[in-house]
Amino acid sequence: MKIKNMKHLILIKYGELTTKKANRKVFINMLARNIELLLKDFNFKLNKDRVRMYIEVEEHDISLVVEKLKNVFGIHSIVVCYPVNTNTDDIKEKALSLLKEKKFNTFKVATKRADKSFPIPSMEFNNMIGGHILKNINCKVDVHHPDLLLQIEIRREGTYLYTEEIPGLGGYPVGIQGKGMLMLSGGIDSPVAGYMALKRGVDIECLYFESPPHTSIEAKNKVISLANIMNQYSGHIKVHVVPFTKIQEAIYKNVPDSYIITIMRRMMYRIAEEYGKKVKCKIIINGESIGQVASQTLTSMAVINEVTNMPVIRPVACLDKLEIIEISKKIGTYETSILPFEDCCTIFLPKHPVINPELVKAKEYENYFDYKMLIEECISNIEVITDLKLDHYSDLL
Ligand code: ATP
Ligand code: MG
Secondary structure, three states: OOHHHOOEEEEEEEOHHHHOOOOHHHHHHHHHHHHHHHOOOOOEEEEEOOOEEEEEEOHHHHHHHHHHHOOOOOEEEEEEEEEEOOOHHHHHHHHHHHHHOOOOOEEEEEEEEOOOOOOOOHHHHHHHHHHHHHHHOOOEEOOOOOOEEEEEEEEOOEEEEEOOEEEEEEOEOOOOOOEEEEEOOOOOHHHHHHHHHHHEOOEEEEEEEEOOOOOOHHHHHHHHHHHHHHHHHOOOOOEEEEEOHHHHHHHHHHOOHHHHHHHHHHHHHHHHHHHHHHOOEEEEEOOOOOOOOHHHOHHHHHHHHOOOOOOEEOOOOOOOHHHHHHHHHHHOOHHHHOOOOOOHHHHOOOOOOOOOOOHHHHHHHHOOOOHHHHHHHHHHOOEEEOOOOOOHHHHHO
8 A cells, every 4th residue: 555545643552441451442432432522523533452542634633633632531642653655765764854853862763563574574674774863863772761762663554653652641531430510610629620530530510509699700601611621621511500699698698607608518519419410420529628618627528518428529638729729720720710700609708617517506507498499499490501612701811
């Protein structure tokens, strides 16, 4: 087959999933599905086997496709392979032109003959190509710790050369673990928590509690914008907006000041569980971090958590704020998170929230109003947002 029929190839090495033998097939299929969804606007062909995936793409799409793949969980590394006809002269020439563009002092050539009909043994071929490079570039061979490794894969349809492995995100393919309901606020912590859950293969839906007119449209748009940033790592995130005003006002009116936050969070958990089940979520995810605020002491967490049997996963529970900030910068949510719009938690914040709430008291206070009815009403009025692109939002940034 001639070179003109060969597409550029992106080779994908799997992440942690190769260690899970029994589920390997499910993992690989899920990863392929995620990649296919992500690349739907490109002309490409995907082939997969037990150890690798090969994506054929047009040359002009290579860098765009690589950028997309860098956001896919379940990928250990991404390798761009350059096609060349299987004859020694063409391979020498392509190897040299590839290496001329790189900076290195030492190198090594490693040939793999998937097509055994190629007459030259791999070792001999390594020496031939290596010799050609040494003649033309000022460098040395180092077979143990080379700065640069040139790999040559001789296949039936032609030969591929490649040099660099771009690190992938690792983790598990999103969706492999089913779905979780992320309590997404406009802060720094919850988007990071969502990202970390996605990394372990959990598909997320986002739940945002808003309290208009106490909270603004800008606060809501900020949350949608954060979900949109996280969507780079998923592709199908939805935001469910909970009309929380009546519940918050009822709490504010009926509950002693110091327990306002405790009760409010118990209501949030109840809604997250009940609505989460409706949309087939198995867990609740949130951005709580031990000790960060009064509602996140261990005693508070226990009293708040008491309302639900659904597992509550807190990916950032044991991270310091600075560590969380570092991740949020890396994933691109930080700049949006620090925009100053007020959230429902901050607006109703009492002066002295209880640090060690008592369960009996929490139960007593919340019975001062008919929260069950309010919760039902709230859940039946949840707004679902699937289009996360906010054109008007860009003005606010
Ligand atoms: P920050 O990053 O400033 O701490 P935060 O969003 O973490 O902001 P907290 O008051 O610490 O705010 O809330 C703890 C967690 O509760 C959040 O991480 C989020 O998961 C959830 N949460 C708080 N407010 C809301 C809200 N309005 N809608 C949805 N989830 C919320
Ligand atoms: Mg927080």
